[in-house]
Amino acid sequence: MFDWLPIAVPPAPLFFAQLLVGLINGAFYAMLSLGLAVIFGLLNIINFTHGAQYMLGAFSAWFLLNWLGIGYWPALIIAPIAVGILGIAIERFLLRRIARLDHLYGLLLTFGLALIIEGIFRQQYGSSGQPYTIPPELQGARNLGFMFLPNYRAWVIVASLAVCLATWFVIERTRLGAYLRAATENPVLVRAFGIDVPRMVTLTYGGGVALAALAGVMAAPIYQVSPLMGSNIIIVVFAVVVIGGMGSILGAIVSGFGLGLIEGLTKVFYPEASSTVIFVIMALVLLVKPAGLFGRTA
Amino acid sequence: MSAVSLERGKAAPVAVWVWAAGLIALAVIAPFFFYPVFLMKALCMALFACAFNLLLGYAGLLSFGHAAFFGSASYIAAHAAKMWGLTPELAILAGVTVAAALGFVFGSLAIRRQGIYFAMVTLALEDGIQAVPRGYLFGIIDLNQTMVMYYFVLAVFLFGFGLIVRAIYSPFGQVLKAIRENEPRAISLGYRTEQYKLLAFVLSAALAGLAGSTKALVFQFASLTDVDWTMSGEVVLMTLVGGIGTILGPVVGAFLLTTMENYLAQAGSYVTTIEGAIFVLCVLTFREGIVGVVAPYAMGRRARPEPPPEEVQVEEHDVEKLRQAAGEGG
Numbered sequence: 001m002f003d004w005l006p007i008a009v010p011p012a013p014l015f016f017a018q019l020l021v022g023l024i025n026g027a028f029y030a031m032l033s034l035g036l037a038v039i040f041g042l043l044n045i046i047n048f049t050h051g052a053q054y055m056l057g058a059f060s061a062w063f064l065l066n067w068l069g070i071g072y073w074p075a076l077i078i079a080p081i082a083v084g085i086l087g088i089a090i091e092r093f094l095l096r097r098i099a100r101l102d103h104l105y106g107l108l109l110t111f112g113l114a115l116i117i118e119g120i121f122r123q124q125y126g127s128s129g130q131p132y133t134i135p136p137e138l139q140g141a142r143n144l145g146f147m148f149l150p151n152y153r154a155w156v157i158v159a160s161l162a163v164c165l166a167t168w169f170v171i172e173r174t175r176l177g178a179y180l181r182a183a184t185e186n187p188v189l190v191r192a193f194g195i196d197v198p199r200m201v202t203l204t205y206g207g208g209v210a211l212a213a214l215a216g217v218m219a220a221p222i223y224q225v226s227p228l229m230g231s232n233i234i235i236v237v238f239a240v241v242v243i244g245g246m247g248s249i250l251g252a253i254v255s256g257f258g259l260g261l262i263e264g265l266t267k268v269f270y271p272e273a274s275s276t277v278i279f280v281i282m283a284l285v286l287l288v289k290p291a292g293l294f295g296r297t298a
Numbered sequence: 299m300s301a302v303s304l305e306r307g308k309a310a311p312v313a314v315w316v317w318a319a320g321l322i323a324l325a326v327i328a329p330f331f332f333y334p335v336f337l338m339k340a341l342c343m344a345l346f347a348c349a350f351n352l353l354l355g356y357a358g359l360l361s362f363g364h365a366a367f368f369g370s371a372s373y374i375a376a377h378a379a380k381m382w383g384l385t386p387e388l389a390i391l392a393g394v395t396v397a398a399a400l401g402f403v404f405g406s407l408a409i410r411r412q413g414i415y416f417a418m419v420t421l422a423l424e425d426g427i428q429a430v431p432r433g434y435l436f437g438i439i440d441l442n443q444t445m446v447m448y449y450f451v452l453a454v455f456l457f458g459f460g461l462i463v464r465a466i467y468s469p470f471g472q473v474l475k476a477i478r479e480n481e482p483r484a485i486s487l488g489y490r491t492e493q494y495k496l497l498a499f500v501l502s503a504a505l506a507g508l509a510g511s512t513k514a515l516v517f518q519f520a521s522l523t524d525v526d527w528t529m530s531g532e533v534v535l536m537t538l539v540g541g542i543g544t545i546l547g548p549v550v551g552a553f554l555l556t557t558m559e560n561y562l563a564q565a566g567s568y569v570t571t572i573e574g575a576i577f578v579l580c581v582l583t584f585r586e587g588i589v590g591v592v593a594p595y596a597m598g599r600r601a602r603p604e605p606p607p608e609e610v611q612v613e614e615h616d617v618e619k620l621r622q623a624a625g626e627g628g
Binding site: 105120123 | 568
């Protein structure tokens with residue numbers, strides 16, 4: 001029935017290897033779309049700079065290692081803080097000034113910022129990648145019986161899941177998260193209760209950006225540190241966000257990991273379609289459920 | 299020329315006709331003073347930007363994937379001219395048809411999402427096109443003499459531009475503006491806004507395709523780099539610099555940016571940085587664009603131009619009032 005499809009049952013190691021690649025990609029999709037969703041929720045801005053900030057995270061780790069000799073583990077803390085502070089400055093001095101205009105301008109402004117950052121790094125480092133070695137603690141691989149699992153990749157999956165769940169917990173289960181969700185619904189009323197919404201907006205943007213930078217540091221040993229790494233991934237992440245819907249934090253996480261896996265599986269069964277499968281799914285979701293799988297109709 | 303004067307429903311003032319005649323005369327003699335290929339490129343980009351502006355400035359829809367129509371039409375036209383040996387006008391027609399068809403498919407998906415989502419969807423859709431096999435083609439054209447080609451391009455531009463102006467001032471254009479200002483109200487007045495938006499999208503895509511096809515013939519070359527999303531960003535920037543929702547704005551923006559790229563060709567990747575900086579500056583300080591600021595003076599009246607499309611929500615007003623009441627700076 002499906003003779004026309006070049007499908008063959010792949011050998012098990014290849015299958016699991018691609019599944020792992022898919023899961024890793026999914027981890028980054030999830031972390032990035034999570035940040036985008038949180039920022040969009042409160043600021044109503046599609047943060048086009050997200051990819052550039054992810055790239056900045058990876059480059060911060062690389063700078064720390066090559067200029068200051070600071071290794072992976074401290075970089076995991078320092079890089080997100082540094083990029084987060086940059087994000088806070090962007091929000092405080094640029095985004096706030098256009099907060100009351102059409103959302104269109106926020107998109108254009110962050111798009112311009114992304115071009116600035118990317119242009120500078122492309123000029124300095126070309127479009128080739130800089131290698132970043134895996135920290136010694138996580139080198140090597142373990143045999144799971146059906147496949148070899150490199151330790152670093154296992155760490156990325158576990159750590160990103162932990163980060164995603166922690167973010168989910170903060171937003172859905174803590175008082176701070178309750179304020180945040182309330183401010184997303186009705187900022188005026190929340191301010192009337194004496195909560196400093198502008199500061200919350202600033203911190204949310206900083207936090208979302210820091211999340212992107214953290215993803216960047218974690219991606220550095222896997223994908224190499226390249227000026228183009230951000231713009232390569234951001235379009236896919238936008239598609240993931242459209243599929244998942246902006247409404248839900250859990251939606252962003254699930255659709256990130258899920259679409260990574262689907263992409264990986266497509267690479268096993270029908271490699272030609274692997275780069276377009278997410279966009280095909282997006283088209284289908286838009287036809288069937290325009291608000292996205294987890295989105296609320298607004 | 300002036301969006302202000304015409305949109306008030308009066309007949310075009312004399313100033314408009316004077317400006318129009320002057321600009322066309324300028325375009326006719328321009329190739330004797332400037333490098334014609336540069337002018338042709340600028341005209342193609344200007345038509346592309348005008349098509350984009352039809353969607354953003356008049357229907358309030360930001361398409362971040364417009365390069366898909368421009369680039370694919372360019373590719374198809376080049377392919378048709380070289381491989382199928384079609385004459386230039388048929389090759390362009392082929393490009394336009396493909397762009398319109400793509401516009402129909404993308405448009406029917408994208409209008410399912412409103413406002414800000416629309417931009418994301420169009421952006422993501424565009425990337426899907428990159429699965430088309432890469433490569434480049436050389437189109438062979440009859441119009442080998444540069445000057446002949448120039449006037450051909452000028453004619454194509456004036457045709458496309460005239461079509462856009464006609465659309466903007468037609469009842470169709472007025473409905474688009476109504477949708478931009480207040481879609482629920484347009485719906486309650488009985489307009490099928492989805493159909494209007496889709497038609498605007500297809501029209502805009504077809505005209506972007508016209509620009510792309512013509513560009514392929516000008517350069518006798520088409521590559522899929524024209525489909526890249528930085529190309530989409532460029533057309534957004536041209537429209538923003540010239541003035542969103544003004545008729546001549548995209549043309550001014552296109553000429554300005556094409557000139558800038560010419561002079562900055564040696565600057566390498568810093569061109570991207572400079573473009574980004576212009577984006578940021580325009581958004582922060584210069585949202586009306588060049589034509590939006592200059593047009594009222596050029597028309598001999600000091601009326602403020604119509605502000606660019608802004609969705610002001612009631613809540614946000616309240617935020618501002620609260621902010622003022624609280625006596626703190628923004």
